[in-house]
Amino acid sequence: MFFFRFGNHYKMSAKVTYSVSMYNSALYIEKCARSLFEQTLEDIEFIFVDDASTDGSVDAVKKILEDYPQRKNQVRFVVHERNMGSAASKRDSYLYAKGEYVIVADSDDYAEKDAAEILYNKAKAEDADLVVCSIYQHFKQNTAVLDFWGNKGDQNEAELRKNMILCCVPTGLWCHMVRRDLILVDHFVWPTANFAEDVVISVQMACFAKKIVWVNVPLYHYVYTPQSICSKMDGKSQMQRFFDFVDNYDLVVELLKNQGIYETYHRDMFICYQKRALDMLRMVKDHKGRRQMLKTRLPELEKGFLKGGIFEKPTYREKIYYLAIVSGAYPYVHHLLHDHKFFRLRPEWNNYWN
Numbered sequence: 001m002f003f004f005r006f007g008n009h010y011k012m013s014a015k016v017t018y019s020v021s022m023y024n025s026a027l028y029i030e031k032c033a034r035s036l037f038e039q040t041l042e043d044i045e046f047i048f049v050d051d052a053s054t055d056g057s058v059d060a061v062k063k064i065l066e067d068y069p070q071r072k073n074q075v076r077f078v079v080h081e082r083n084m085g086s087a088a089s090k091r092d093s094y095l096y097a098k099g100e101y102v103i104v105a106d107s108d109d110y111a112e113k114d115a116a117e118i119l120y121n122k123a124k125a126e127d128a129d130l131v132v133c134s135i136y137q138h139f140k141q142n143t144a145v146l147d148f149w150g151n152k153g154d155q156n157e158a159e160l161r162k163n164m165i166l167c168c169v170p171t172g173l174w175c176h177m178v179r180r181d182l183i184l185v186d187h188f189v190w191p192t193a194n195f196a197e198d199v200v201i202s203v204q205m206a207c208f209a210k211k212i213v214w215v216n217v218p219l220y221h222y223v224y225t226p227q228s229i230c231s232k233m234d235g236k237s238q239m240q241r242f243f244d245f246v247d248n249y250d251l252v253v254e255l256l257k258n259q260g261i262y263e264t265y266h267r268d269m270f271i272c273y274q275k276r277a278l279d280m281l282r283m284v285k286d287h288k289g290r291r292q293m294l295k296t297r298l299p300e301l302e303k304g305f306l307k308g309g310i311f312e313k314p315t316y317r318e319k320i321y322y323l324a325i326v327s328g329a330y331p332y333v334h335h336l337l338h339d340h341k342f343f344r345l346r347p348e349w350n351n352y353w354n
Helices: 029-037 057-065 069-074 087-097 115-126 157-165 197-208 236-259 262-281 287-297 299-306 317-325 330-339 347-353
Strands: 001-006 014-022 044-050 077-081 099-106 130-139 142-146 176-179 211-222
Touching: 014 029, 014 115, 029 044, 029 057, 029 099, 029 115, 044 057, 044 069, 044 087, 057 077, 069 077, 087 099, 087 197, 099 115, 099 211, 115 176, 115 211, 115 347, 157 197, 157 211, 157 262, 176 197, 236 262, 236 287, 262 317, 287 317, 317 330
Parallel strands: 014 044, 014 099, 044 077, 130 211
Antiparallel strands: 001 077, 099 176, 130 142, 130 176
């Protein structure tokens, strides 16, 4: 690994570090980079962590930077000599930062131009370790604002912390501005599995932050990109992604146990976890692969859906849903499962499935 500075007079501190992790991002990095270089906050550092791209991603950023000469002394590149995966890129996005606060963005997304300034001012005004904001979500031709709280306004800190731990707000690091000192402690655990690594990091932020505040304004644009890594998965990659998810879930459980709060959240966490696991199983077309994933890593799913464990008495709908996914029949019966009143969701399950 090596890093280099673009300008000749690099400043060794800043109010905010905006880090971007990228891998073969040359086709879509421009919108992201321009949204960062045009931030209204002047005292800011930019770090681009390149995970051994082969498409000239770093050169693409350098070319864009030519249009922003005032930003050259604020930019650093961290380049991996070999591909290390998204978990290592996220880790380095924080560890190489010099700012008082840090945000990590994805290379195919972009931020509102006043995002850093609004979040930083809120953090300083409230003396907060962590600030969380709403986002825009762009999927194909549709755009939605995810404010998570509707019209409720600011939530109390305990509720926000709980919802972060249970992943009821997005776990993406892009809507979290964290005080850098919070994540430089020896007991902060950096995940190594390359899917849902954001969950491990954001849950620890929620646990360790003395004060968390909420900005109910959408300041980040999450964009579904068909060319992204997560969108291009063969069967083997889907299985590895699933195993990485399980590894990181197990790590979260261990972290919560170490904090002495696992029993408080374990039921709700398990429900959310099973939902996500089944969502991922739907993507695996190979029946043998699905069975392997269930038997080797998720025996508790079968217990939960067929024998109880999630609720005292699983409904027929829950049992049929599980069997449809495991057998591969889900694509043919999903309309029936979701639309027919016979399979109507119970209210408590609906909270996790919508």
